[in-house]
Amino acid sequence: MDIAEKIAGEITLSEKPGKTIRKWRETFHLSQGMLADCLKISPSVISDYESGRRASPNTASVKKIVEAMIKLDEGRGSNIIKQYSTKLSNAIFDIREFTSGIPAKNFVESIKGRVVASKDYLDRKIHGYTVMDSLKAIMSLSSSDYLKIYGWSTERALVFTGVKYGRSPMVAVRAHPLKPGMVVYQKPEKVDGLAVKLAEVEKIPLVVSPLSLNKMIEELRKL
Amino acid sequence: MDIAEKIAGEITLSEKPGKTIRKWRETFHLSQGMLADCLKISPSVISDYESGRRASPNTASVKKIVEAMIKLDEGRGSNIIKQYSTKLSNAIFDIREFTSGIPAKNFVESIKGRVVASKDYLDRKIHGYTVMDSLKAIMSLSSSDYLKIYGWSTERALVFTGVKYGRSPMVAVRAHPLKPGMVVYQKPEKVDGLAVKLAEVEKIPLVVSPLSLNKMIEELRKL
DNA sequence: GAAAACATTCGACATTTGCCGAACACTTTA
DNA sequence: TAAAGTGTTCGGCAAATGTCGAATGTTTTC
Incomplete structure (x- = not known):
């Protein structure tokens, strides 16, 4: 719909x-x-x-x-949904659109990521990313706000920080109509089995990055 | 919509x-x-x-x-969404529409429920309910399937069984555009603090029932 | 104030639609 | 097999639409 x-x-x-x-x-x-x-x-x-x-x-x-x-x-380039973005919460650390799509593999490499689910779906392009605090985002963004974190394109990577096992972010992604091109967990303690399964079902690459938040943003800014 | x-x-x-x-x-x-x-x-x-x-x-x-x-x-009396219920995964134990709205308070009483969040929003009517296994539902229902569990009316209670702390169901509810009239956890071990917060933010009564699954369905059938 | 941008009204007309019902065809039921 | 239920085709026609462009009006910008 x-x-x-x-x-x-x-x-x-x-x-x-x-x-x-x-x-x-x-x-x-x-x-x-x-x-x-x-x-x-x-x-x-x-x-x-x-x-x-x-x-x-x-x-x-x-x-x-x-x-x-x-x-x-x-x-x-300024869709009506974006106009409602002026009230983004502080859950978002960084949000960017690339001038052209970046191969997903390059994206993963830039953050020294390891793919833990849906590895077969890395042939796509990533057009942007959103870095956000997992808990804060879930707490402060209701379903109608999700388009804010997607920006112009859903062909983006959603990067979650503050992730322990990463079940909630994947549950939220699963429940929402719009699907990202990739989900990244920044330094999780461990990856929850259900999250992996949900990513497989949704055919969304789930990636784990060992970088610190600042280092990762730094690398993403170079893309 | x-x-x-x-x-x-x-x-x-x-x-x-x-x-x-x-x-x-x-x-x-x-x-x-x-x-x-x-x-x-x-x-x-x-x-x-x-x-x-x-x-x-x-x-x-x-x-x-x-x-x-x-x-x-x-x-x-047999809407198309209900017809799809026959193909629903085995995540759904029971789904019903009431012939007329039941006061939320009566609903809660029938399952000997205790309200743990959004108690102020019990003045609404409940028009139906869906009883489902929490994990199975999240695993097998993607966002476009949610209309199946909502039936004809979103003014319903979503009853989750197999709930340990109940964070994932509330995360899913939070992320989805359609909101239920009530969320019920059947015999959780404990209720997760984030789930409570999400329910408060969404203004959705979160209810805990101590009844067994069969007993609870039995009582709901009497409504 | 003048010019540009935006919007409105309306006559005109070719084309399409909403709808009918007769005739016919196909499927299901007893 | 016959009857009932369901569906299709198509000629016909009044009504409505898609669209134009001229004339006019309103708002914004310089």
């Missing part, structure tokens, strides 16, 4: 689809002109929709509009 | 809306005739939609169809 589906569903089920279209356009901070340009149609079409001149747009039109809004937001 | 929105969104975003309409109609085990009767239209209309004769149904039609499907399933 992604955001496109949610928006499309909401528009479709609305008594006034046009109003809902406008609501979402404004949420994305898009002008009618931008939307119309993206769709290569006249701006008056968007205005007609939003005013309710057409009481019941067809699915093809709604689909095009929703997809255009998402595409435009993506193109600006 | 409810299931109507998901279905409507999926239909709208589909390249072949008609096929998706059919998929969901069959998922609900409804005949075209039933759907047509409910909507007071000719069955051939439904057939035309599903065949794709109309490439792009309008939002009003999709809305009516989706709402009719949901209404018909409700009227039969």
Whole structure:
């Protein structure tokens, strides 16, 4: 279930689809002109929709509009979800997007990591990372905050510090709809068997790094 | 986000809306005739939609169809999510919807429960419950499966058995977008402090029952 | 204040949809 | 096998939509 589906569903089920279209356009901070340009149609079409001149747009039109809004937001690198990031908690030590994807293997090497689960899934690219304190993150971030730690891309490594056995982070990852490209535990005492199993089921590489927090961030900054 | 929105969104975003309409109609085990009767239209209309004769149904039609499907399933007391319960892992011991909401306090009393967190939020109604094995559920249910354990209503009690300290279930609840009306631990050894904190943050009553699994189910069946 | 950006209204019209019902086809039940 | 239940196809047609562009209005920027 992604955001496109949610928006499309909401528009479709609305008594006034046009109003809902406008609501979402404004949420994305898009002008009618931008939307119309993206769709290569006249701006008056968007205005007609939003005013309710057409009481019941067809699915093809709604689909095009929703997809255009998402595409435009993506193109600006500041999606609506990121706008809500201003209130990040102090659970996050570092969060970065790479300018281009880093091979997962290189990422693991940079933190002298050892893969303990889903080793077969290291052929992917990592587009960013988030370093956070395990307990604080779980304590302070509810499910709707998770998109904050994912930043622009879910193709990222979630790095948990303050991990003893690492069961809770993997449970949280398991329960949440969005999945990271990799999970890293920084200097755990030991890795919990259930965490390994959950990582295998989710096909998410689970990596252990022996570096100190500062050293690890230092190395990640070099990527 | 409810299931109507998901279905409507999926239909709208589909390249072949008609096929998706059919998929969901069959998922609900409804005949075209039933759907047509409910909507007071000719069955051939439904057939035309599903065949794709109309490439792009309008939002009003999709809305009516989706709402009719949901209404018909409700009227039969066996919603589609419940039907998936037959394929649920053996993590689920019991799942039920009440015909009307039960006061949370009565629910707690029936299982001789003791509230250990969010006691102030017991003024709500509980519309159903799901009894599951904590570890098995976490292991076998990913985030998209959570709707299975929630049944038709999220206003339900999630009852976890096989709980030692109860941290993982609360972590999972914390991470997931949908929140239950109550969380119950059946005979835990002890209750983990973080679990209590998470329950307080989420404003979800956390209840401990001293009953055996069978005894507790027996009592819940009496509600 | 002027220009640019953004938005609205509305006539027009080709195209598509919502819906009907007749005729037919297929599947299930007794 | 016959009847009942379910589904399909398609001609027909009124209504609605997608879209244009001209004319107009509103807001923002310099």
